[in-house]
Structures are given as C-alpha cells and as structure tokens.
Amino acid sequence: MKTIPVLLSELEKGETTAVALIEQALGAIEANVDFNAVLNPIKDRALERAKKIDVARKSGEKTGRLAGIPFIVKDNMLAFGAPTTAASKMLQNFDAPFQAEVIERLENEGAICVGKANLDAFAHGGSTENSAFGPTVNPHDKGRVAGGSSGGSAASVALGITPFALGSDTGGSVRQPASFCGVVGYKPTYGAVSRYGVVAMASSTDVVGPLANTVDDARLITEIIGGRDEKDGTTLADYLENEYLPQKKYKLALVKEWNGSTIDPGVREVISTTVERLQSAGHVVDEVSMPTFDYALAVYYVVVPAEIASNLARYDGIRYGLRLEAGSLKELYTSSREAGFVDENKRRIIIGNYVLSSGYYDAYYKKAQQARTLIIKNFSEVFESYDAIIGPVSSTPAFAFGEYIDDPLEMYLTDTMTVTASLAGLPAISVPAGKAGGMPVGLQIIGKAKADQTVFALAQIVERLKAA
C-alpha cells in the first residue's frame, strides 16, 4: 500500500482522483470480505465527498492536508453513513446523530471515511473474537487472530484497504493488533486526542490513535486528530510540544521483566536484534528492572472493569440501543442488557460492580489505584535516566483462533506489556521490528507523558534501521 504523501502527490499531479481512490478502497473491502475486517462500508457519502474534493482540486480551490485520502475507523466511533455498532447487538442499529471529533477533524482536512472496522464488542478483548459479528482474520495467516480490540482497523491497513485507520487503545487495543498484523499502531498521551463521540470503555485510560503503514503517516494523523477539544474536558493542548529529533542519539531502558522465559523465543530474538541495531547506531540500551510491572495487569483488571461497569450502565434499552419488550420496566432493562452484551462484557460488568461494592472497595478498587501510583512512580524514576522504555508489545506473535477464548484469564495475560503505559497515561507505539515463525512482531516504545514526538522519533529510527 502506498503511503499518504505518495497518494497525495499522485492526486496533485492528476495521476489519480479521489473518486478513483474511494472506489478502489470500497472494492478492496468487498474483495477482502473473508477477513471480516470491516463491518459496514460507507459508500454513498464517501463517493459524494470524493466528487466534491476532485472538483475543488481541479478548480484550484484550497483543499485539506488529506484531501481525497480514504480511511477506516473502528466501529466504536460515531460516524455518518453507516451504523455505529461497537460490534455489539446492543448498538447494531445505532444511527449516529453526530460524528466523533476525530472524524470531523480528518474530514476537515479532506480525508474520506469508507468504512467501520470490526472490534471486540465494546472494545473488550484482545483478539476480536468477542465481536458479536464474528472475528477478524489475520492477513498474514488465516488460522490466526488479527489481535484486538482494534483488530479490524489493523487488518484493514495490513490488507491495503486504506493507508490508515483509527483505533482506540484502553490497555493495548491499538498496539497489540498493530504488532500482530505488521503495521504501525500509536497510542498517544492520555488526553492528547478527543474522545467526543467515541463509545466509552474505561474513561481513565481510553485514547484514540492511528494505525498506518509508516511512522510518518501515523505522526501526521496524530497531529491532525490531536489537541484540545472543548467537547472533551480531559483533552490537552500541549502534548506535541516536545521536539521531533529523529537524528538524536537516545538512551533507552529495556524492561528486564519483559525479557524472561515467558516470552516467545522468536519474539525475544526480534527484540534483541532490534536492540543490537540501535546500539550499533550509537544509542544506549540498558536492561532495567521495573518491579511494579509484575502487578500492573492486576491493577488494570480491577480499575478497567470498574469503569466499564459504570460506563455501560447507560445501556438500558430506553433512549437508544437494543430494547426487548417486557412486562415491567425492570424486566425491560435486564432482558435488553442480557441480550445486547456478549459474555466478556458481562464478565467485566460483574467484576467491576464487585470491586466497587462497599465491602470490597478498599481491598480491590482503592488498593489498585494506590498500586497504580506506584507504577507511575516507577516510570518516573526510570525516565530520570532514560529517554524512553522499550520491550515487546506482546509475549507472542498473533495466536490461533480459539487458543484463549475459553480461558478469559489467559486472554487477559496477553495484555501484560501494553497495560502499563495505559495505566500511567503515557504515549506508546508498536513499530514493526521483524518476524517470528513468519508472523510480524512489533517493538513497543513508551515515552514520558506529552513526549509524543520522542516516541515518533525513536519509532522512525527503528523503522529506518530495519529497512537498512
């Protein structure tokens, strides 16, 4: 798939048109239907917008920085032209009354949304197997998952349907599928990108981020979607203020806890090769122990279900969403929710309400939030001596369908390396670093809060060294 600057230059030179690019993308959605990456295409609206952009470009009118570039968004973001389902029966027919701020910002630059990508229902999962509409298939091996929860977005980019896609990352949901599908996946600093119009999962860690073929493309998209939005009170204005320095020599901490025997040997090999390349290029890489990471996953699976239980309380079958008619109001609530959620949604709601209940609040919820403080402190200590932290994204390459689906705890354990940055609100990327057993493996780079440009610079370095 061509990069965004290449496509833009072809558009400028008149070698292609926005209509042609949209028709190609819509054709690719149809041709790749077996991968189940896209739940619903956006046809009429996309073609209409493309025609307008072609006319504007031809007549020399000012067009945006992405005029005519097609993209796909995870189906937990509100968009016009197709339902917003969150891959759930609950929102199967939800017709968005407004668009997510991130889509508005992309459209203001002339980008064109051509479809809604598959995900685990309500973004709960790491394999897209929890989608109410079937799992997404990995473009590199039809027997394996694409990862999740932004599996459809990652697969769409890997399949070359669009040059970029949007995902959301609560505990690794952009980075892990990016690693599994061999594309770049970026989770910005918490608060860097507006969540207005994004189906809420865990509000203290939810972040929207891009998936793309190159680090430069991911950076461009982040710059366009990021920044303060009055409609999302948690957004920041200053997240990209640090300098982008892709020629600098960096000092990196390789997480000792992520380099042990529990890591797939192929993944370890990719990481050590990347470390050697970085060292040969003049960067310093030291193995550093981060002892708080041992309990980060436990913190995550207390805090996040608690926020999920609260955020999903809004689905009551009254104002919008699935409604099952019943005799009493109470039965209407319980039967609608029962039918609208998948098992994983229910498990998380139950755990969330358990850890928030009066007898257990201190032992689980408050305790987890205290332990979260210790994780943040651990990060700060390491950042006193290092520019960034590196390690795998996941302990394995993409796993086979059904490998973990019957064992929710084993599935949770696959999130071990991604949840740490989420709990601390730090920027983190998955950049393709090599292959293990023929499957793509990503390197994770975690930066200080608001040091998004440092993460991009380092990812660009890794990308360059791999290509050399």
Place this chain on the structure above:
Amino acid sequence: MTAISLSDVKKLATLSALDMSDEELARLTPEIERIRRYVEKLSEVNTDGVEPTYQVNHLHTVVREDKIIDYGIDQKALLKNAPDTLESQIKVHRIVE
C-alpha cells in the same frame, strides 16, 4: 479474601441489571473467581501511605462557563435511535401504578 460464589454472581447480576440464566451463572462464576484470585495478588503490594491515582492528568471536575454552546445536533437526530417515541418525547414504561 473470600471466594466469589454462584450466589454472589447471581446477586451482582441482579445489581448489574443482567438477566443471567442458571447455565450462564454456572459458566461465568468459576471464570470470575479465577480472575478475582489473580487480581488478589495486589494484597501483597505495600501501599501504606500511598495516594490513589484516579486520573493520570490530575484533573478534577472540569467546569466551564454556564453558556449555551450549539453542537449542531438537532432533536430529531437524537430521537431517531429511541426505540419508542411520542411527539418529541421518549416513551417509557409506566412506573407508578
């Protein structure tokens, strides 16, 4: 800490407004208990005197000036997703006999 029993999950399901079948309760209970046992490792972490972090950017309730901002969303667009409406209202079940 005590284990989560089937009757605990049943009670939590009721509080969560979920109409779980007996089969579902029997299936989910051991899964939830395994997850609880895993997260219980937090009890080994020394958190004496540590402040909890509920929000990483240390924001507190965000308030803005009390003025009307037009988000450009009309009432019809908002009501089209409601399962049952009457004129410009969402219709709900009668709750007072």
